Amino acid sequence: MDMDFTPDELAFQAEVRSFLKAHLSDRLIEGAKRTPGVFVEPDIGLEWQRILHDKGWLAIHWPVEDGGTGWTPVQRYIFEKECALAGAPALAVLGLKLVGPVICRFGTPEQKERFLPRILSAEDYWCQGYSEPGSGSDLASLKTRAVLEGDTYRINGSKIWTTHAHYANWMFCLVRTDPDVSAQRGITFLLVPMDQPGVTVTPIVTMAGDHEVNQVFLDDAKSHVGNRIGEEGQGWTIAKFLLENERGGSCFAPKLIADIDQLALTAAKVPSGTNGALIHDTEISRKLASLRLRARAFEISELRILAEIAKGRPPGPQTSLVKLFSANLRQELDTLAMDIHGLAGLQLPAERPLYGNEAPEPVGSIEAQMAAGRYLNSRAWTIFGGSDEVQKNIIAKTVLGL
The missing domain is CATH 1.10.540.10 (Acyl-CoA dehydrogenase/oxidase, N-terminal domain)
Structure with missing residues (x-):
């Protein structure tokens, strides 16, 4: 290449x-x-x-x-x-x-x-109705039921970890339309309007104090048959296509590399207390170098996948490699940021957003103010879009042929 x-x-x-x-x-x-x-x-x-x-x-x-x-x-x-x-x-x-x-x-x-x-145009803002209580990594076990009555589906069930559902006016949703066939074959992909009496959004506040996710309750919610994507029972095929796009197709390495470089600049300013700036601490510099080298190697892997896509091949299961590596690198990066900021990194303001005229003043620096929130929120990287365990199973089965 x-x-x-x-x-x-x-x-x-x-x-x-x-x-x-x-x-x-x-x-x-x-x-x-x-x-x-x-x-x-x-x-x-x-x-x-x-x-x-x-x-x-x-x-x-x-x-x-x-x-x-x-x-x-x-x-x-x-x-x-x-x-x-x-x-x-x-x-x-x-x-x-x-x-x-x-x-x-x-x-x-x-x-x-x-x-x-x-x-x-951003006239429509979307959320994703995939995970349910008890149906996260085992997505095929979802129970939200949609019954076609005339030209309208009546939907009952609930979805969880629904990002930005409190802003969305539409949800793309996996529903069970046939309970009498195998789990995957009975799933349908349906677009559901959020602004209706049968939809209730309940906030879930993260450990970091952010309101990004929600639980959505569907109680006799309705959606016209014209909002069904594909045929009944085709939802699992469509869901796999969507998840491949979620896990790959974009590049995660550039953002990781930019954030690592920014963290190195921060380490060059934070005093160690014993030997100048923290960047001169052997263990800190070693961890930064390790992150940077692995992020660069990861970037090459992403470019190889892009080269395959350029030849007309779909993203495919190799996107699980992208998801697995990017999630773990992100968590290591945010953990190292906590180490670098020390006590100042423990601040966790409750106000949101943390920008604008009413944002709270940081203790030490803006980077330190962000450290704990980013560390806590990044715990989700190895869960959303398919947990690490799911990605490893996909890689073992479809990439390595085990």
């Missing part, structure tokens, strides 16, 4: 850098920097989304015919890396990266016309 960018790719990189310099405001950078959770608040994320939408640089994972950018995998990598280096906020992936590609792949022309433009 040729690791050098072509002249056209270098020109694209320069264009992205110029655009970010002109349109990525200090307010957006500061908001992203001061977000301890996995997801940025909609006021930051959606503002950035609208800027990219105006430029035509938003749907980087969609086919051109459905509004995608038409970028090569290398261009997508360049764009994501430059955004990470510039400190751009994360986008609302639930619509853009998860349900959007599903609608592009499996939706009818009418569904594409109805939903895709509103995802891009």
Whole structure:
């Protein structure tokens, strides 16, 4: 694999850098920097989304015919890396990266016309109804039931760990439409409007004090048959397609590398108490070097996967490798940040958001104020999108053939 960018790719990189310099405001950078959770608040994320939408640089994972950018995998990598280096906020992936590609792949022309433009414009905000109490890693055991009555599904059950359900007006949902067949065959992929009497959203506040996830109760909730993606019983196939996009297709290494470099700068400023700055502490410098080397090696793995995608191959089960390595590197990075910040890293303000005029003053530094929240929230990295154990089973079975 040729690791050098072509002249056209270098020109694209320069264009992205110029655009970010002109349109990525200090307010957006500061908001992203001061977000301890996995997801940025909609006021930051959606503002950035609208800027990219105006430029035509938003749907980087969609086919051109459905509004995608038409970028090569290398261009997508360049764009994501430059955004990470510039400190751009994360986008609302639930619509853009998860349900959007599903609608592009499996939706009818009418569904594409109805939903895709509103995802891009941020008129619709999506949440994901997959996990249930008792059905997380064993997703095929889900029990939420949908019964077709005329042209409308009546839905009963509950979903849990539903990110940003308190903001969403739509949920893409896995439901059981046939309880008499095998677990996977009885599942259907359904789009459910959130603004209706049968939907109740109950907040779940994380250990870090962030309200990102919720439990959603569906009590005789309704959804028109025209909101079903694919056929009844096709939900498991669609779910696997979506999860491959969730675990891969984007690059996690650039953000990890940018955060490692930032942590090294922090270690160069934090006093050790014995020998200048902490960066001179042998154990700290060793851990930083180890993280940086593994993140660079991980970046090469991601580029190899992108090279395969560029040849027309789907993301496939190798995305489980991406999910497994990125999640564990993220946790190690956030653990090391706690070590570096010491006592100042133990602060955990209850206020949210931690940016803007009413944000609490940090003890020591902004980085120290973020450390505990990020450490606690990153515990979820090895769980959401499929736990480490699930990823290892997928790798063993489908990649290694064990």
